[in-house]
Amino acid sequence: MPSSVRHRRRALATGLSAALVLCVSACASSPSDAARAAADQKAYGARMAGDGFWREALFRFERAARLAPDDPEILNNLAVACEATGETARALAAYKRALELRPGDQKIKRNYARFAEYYTALQRGPQPAVPK
Amino acid sequence: MRRTSALLAVVLLLAAQAGPALAGSREVRLRLPLRPKLAVTGRERISLAPFLVASRLSERKEAQQVKDLDLDTEFRRYLGKQIARRTKMNVVTMPADVKLPSTELKALGDATDFWKELGARVGADVLLSGIVDFKVEDKSGYKTEEYVSRVDGRTYYRQVFVESTGFTFEVTLVAFDGRTGAKLFQETFKDQKEKNRRVADEMVGLFENLFSLENQMLGLFVVREREANRYVFD
Numbered sequence: 001m002p003s004s005v006r007h008r009r010r011a012l013a014t015g016l017s018a019a020l021v022l023c024v025s026a027c028a029s030s031p032s033d034a035a036r037a038a039a040d041q042k043a044y045g046a047r048m049a050g051d052g053f054w055r056e057a058l059f060r061f062e063r064a065a066r067l068a069p070d071d072p073e074i075l076n077n078l079a080v081a082c083e084a085t086g087e088t089a090r091a092l093a094a095y096k097r098a099l100e101l102r103p104g105d106q107k108i109k110r111n112y113a114r115f116a117e118y119y120t121a122l123q124r125g126p127q128p129a130v131p132k
Numbered sequence: 133m134r135r136t137s138a139l140l141a142v143v144l145l146l147a148a149q150a151g152p153a154l155a156g157s158r159e160v161r162l163r164l165p166l167r168p169k170l171a172v173t174g175r176e177r178i179s180l181a182p183f184l185v186a187s188r189l190s191e192r193k194e195a196q197q198v199k200d201l202d203l204d205t206e207f208r209r210y211l212g213k214q215i216a217r218r219t220k221m222n223v224v225t226m227p228a229d230v231k232l233p234s235t236e237l238k239a240l241g242d243a244t245d246f247w248k249e250l251g252a253r254v255g256a257d258v259l260l261s262g263i264v265d266f267k268v269e270d271k272s273g274y275k276t277e278e279y280v281s282r283v284d285g286r287t288y289y290r291q292v293f294v295e296s297t298g299f300t301f302e303v304t305l306v307a308f309d310g311r312t313g314a315k316l317f318q319e320t321f322k323d324q325k326e327k328n329r330r331v332a333d334e335m336v337g338l339f340e341n342l343f344s345l346e347n348q349m350l351g352l353f354v355v356r357e358r359e360a361n362r363y364v365f366d
Contacts, residue, residue, distance in 0.1 A: 051366050073365035084162040118164055
């Protein structure tokens with residue numbers, strides 16, 4: 001075997017083993033199992049929300065929130081699902097918490113602003129048909 | 133070669149670690165319920181009393197076709213039909229001899245005894261009245277239009293005369309309690325449409341305005357839904 005080919009193979013082997021070592025170390029420092037499970041639930045819930053299955057989405061985001069209670073993205077998703085299923089008081093609390101955890105997030109801020117408009121209109125309520 | 137492999141490994145590592153941070157978001161559509169503006173159970177007996185017609189009260193000159201249009205009757209017929217069809221309320225026929233006690237909206241709102249008496253007479257829980265206005269205006273005029281010359285292929289602007297008619301419909305709905313005669317609610321709805329020709333049919337224009345306002349007006353009595361967009365993170 002020519003020495004140049006042998007040299008190239010050895011270099012490739014070294015590179016791959018380095019990559020393997022780094023990947024293993026990356027896995028070791030990656031989020032815990034709970035965080036990974038929360039991320040899976042969040043992604044699945046987001047897909048369900050996209051398809052309009054809000055009950056299923058809410059169930060997934062609730063599970064995700066139990067696994068990662070301080071994840072602002074999960075709390076935002078939970079708030080949206082609560083809003084869609086009519087649990088407005090819970091949605092308000094979840095939006096507020098999400099913004100506490102990530103105050104600069106434009107998407108959470110925008111969601112919250114739009115929700116606040118709807119929530120205020122809802123709170124004003126109807127005029128009584130029979131005046132007191 | 134060795135350096136390339138190491139670089140590849142570092143890129144792989146960074147991609148693996150950045151994964152969660154790069155997770156995107158998507159915009160989702162949701163339908164939010166809107167409560168009716170009037171706290172009704174939805175099964176009340178409702179009756180539509182005459183409406184004031186603004187053009188009859190003012191000195192405004194109207195086209196003959198608009199003058200011929202019985203705006204009060206047409207509007208009440210349309211609204212009554214929509215309430216009967218899209219709500220569970222029972223629409224009670226209003227006797228033809230009922231005359232409003234005043235030609236002023238404010239005075240109508242204060243005529244508690246009249247509404248109480250009328251409510252008892254027709255047996256309605258809720259009475260509707262108010263003021264309607266319908267205007268047909270010639271909106272023809274010159275407008276700037278962009279065109280591409282066939283000679284040199286360049287874009288130019290030209291003034292063109294566009295014939296169009298504007299239809300404006302405005303109604304102030306006032307709801308009264310049929311038992312006490314008290315005013316429950318008042319709200320104004322307005323819609324404007326423009327048709328791209330000078331001689332457009334007034335009746336068609338009126339109903340296009342009414343179709344546009346239908347959901348808003350029925351929102352006084354029934355739960356409606358509104359579409360909204362939100363972001364969810366993947």
